[in-house]
Amino acid sequence: MATDLFPVVQIRKGIWEIDEFEISSCFLIEGTERALLIDTGQGVGDLRSCVEKLTDKPVTVVLTHNHGDHIGNVYQWDEVWIHPNDRPGLTKKNVARAKESAGEIANRQKGCFDGIYKMFKLVPYDLNEVEPSEDKEITVHDLADGMQFDLGGKIITCYECFGHSLGEVVFLDETDRILFAGDAVNYNLGVSSCPVETTHRFLKRLMDMSDRYDCIYNGHHDFRPLGAPLDDDCLPNAIAVLEDALNGHIVPCNVPVFKGQPLYLTKHEPVTEQVNVRPDGTVIRRTFLRRGRNFVGIDTRMIYEEK
Numbered sequence: 001m002a003t004d005l006f007p008v009v010q011i012r013k014g015i016w017e018i019d020e021f022e023i024s025s026c027f028l029i030e031g032t033e034r035a036l037l038i039d040t041g042q043g044v045g046d047l048r049s050c051v052e053k054l055t056d057k058p059v060t061v062v063l064t065h066n067h068g069d070h071i072g073n074v075y076q077w078d079e080v081w082i083h084p085n086d087r088p089g090l091t092k093k094n095v096a097r098a099k100e101s102a103g104e105i106a107n108r109q110k111g112c113f114d115g116i117y118k119m120f121k122l123v124p125y126d127l128n129e130v131e132p133s134e135d136k137e138i139t140v141h142d143l144a145d146g147m148q149f150d151l152g153g154k155i156i157t158c159y160e161c162f163g164h165s166l167g168e169v170v171f172l173d174e175t176d177r178i179l180f181a182g183d184a185v186n187y188n189l190g191v192s193s194c195p196v197e198t199t200h201r202f203l204k205r206l207m208d209m210s211d212r213y214d215c216i217y218n219g220h221h222d223f224r225p226l227g228a229p230l231d232d233d234c235l236p237n238a239i240a241v242l243e244d245a246l247n248g249h250i251v252p253c254n255v256p257v258f259k260g261q262p263l264y265l266t267k268h269e270p271v272t273e274q275v276n277v278r279p280d281g282t283v284i285r286r287t288f289l290r291r292g293r294n295f296v297g298i299d300t301r302m303i304y305e306e307k
């Protein structure tokens with residue numbers, strides 16, 4: 001039986017950050033009537049059982065975007081909400097990728113301490129227990145800009161924030177004054193799915209609504225402690241980097257590790273450009289720019305939106 005012993009931190013009364021063993025963070029928000037689960041991890045462990053230990057309310061599952069480390073356990077439920085731009089290719093769990101991601105844990109978070117994790121088995125999951133998604137159909141609903149989820153006593157609003165993916169969305173909890181940002185903003189931001197101008201417009205909008213939230217939680221905790229929000233420099237720096245690029249100021253930099261915190265004690269070679277081919281054949285090309293602690297990967301062939 002896959003473990004449900006995820007590290008969990010209650011960040012407010014009725015709001016939990018569920019850490020999928022350093023791979024990905026899911027957030028559970030409970031109202032008086034319903035609960036909202038934001039993202040479902042890579043698929044290591046039994047997320048549904050963990051969620052059901054935290055809340056007895058009916059759970060609505062929403063996805064910030066369609067990347068493997070956010071959609072992994074979605075087939076544990078019968079219905080899910082995702083933006084239509086990101087709906088194509090919403091697939092079942094990729095077991096091989098889930099196991100591989102778990103192997104990257106130490107590199108993302110602990111650098112050279114990988115060996116200690118393996119030696120003392122400090123994490124409760126067994127990768128042999130990662131199984132394929134249940135063989136069933138699920139109902140997929142479309143998210144839209146401004147769509148609201150009434151949980152009873154609090155309303156969560158979805159906003160489009162394209163850049164990291166074509167259909168990336170964020171969720172605003174105005175009652176608790178928290179923005180749940182998925183991968184729309186973080187310190188190691190890949191935004192080469194969209195023109196820089198598009199990403200900039202959406203991140204600027206997040207900034208413009210910052211009187212409605214006090215803190216931002218992104219969908220991984222590898223650049224912040226578990227349960228703690230991003231620091232205040234993250235969003236302004238990301239916007240500033242994109243503004244530089246829009247103004248023609250593009251200075252590629254070396255990034256020691258592009259899947260995690262830049263650490264010097266790493267076996268990865270520095271890279272200035274990362275080229276990934278997605279399973280659907282899309283070629284993702286990222287050149288890294290830097291401001292303060294922020295690394296932002298853009299596609300320099302896509303600066304402006306087409307008129």
Ligand SMILES: [Zn+2]
Nearest residue numbers: 065067164183
């Ligand atoms: Zn992502």
